[in-house]
Amino acid sequence: MNDIMTVLNINEETTFYTFLQKVSRDGFKRLLRVYIIHNERIIDITRDIAKLTERKLIKDCIFVRGCGFDTGYDLVYSLYQRLFDKTMSYKNHRWLN
Numbered sequence: 001m002n003d004i005m006t007v008l009n010i011n012e013e014t015t016f017y018t019f020l021q022k023v024s025r026d027g028f029k030r031l032l033r034v035y036i037i038h039n040e041r042i043i044d045i046t047r048d049i050a051k052l053t054e055r056k057l058i059k060d061c062i063f064v065r066g067c068g069f070d071t072g073y074d075l076v077y078s079l080y081q082r083l084f085d086k087t088m089s090y091k092n093h094r095w096l097n
Helices: 003-007 046-053 071-084
Strands: 016-023 029-038 041-044 061-065 093-095
Touching (some): 029 046, 046 071, 061 071
């Protein structure tokens, strides 16, 4: 597990909050940010999630290609599988917008 994940005590009960920063004109590309709440503070973990999920960063946001699916859930689902080697429930993901 990544050092930041240990420091922030990210575990199977952690809720990840995604924020849709931008959608391209054609609607097929999205830029997302990822946050968690730790000690009553909102922490931006976008860069760490990009590294863990091997996704591209553009303007400090995670680049996701595609449409017709929940891109935030897909991103968090990929992260959850990498960290915990299991599937997650919808309670582990929330949209901020």
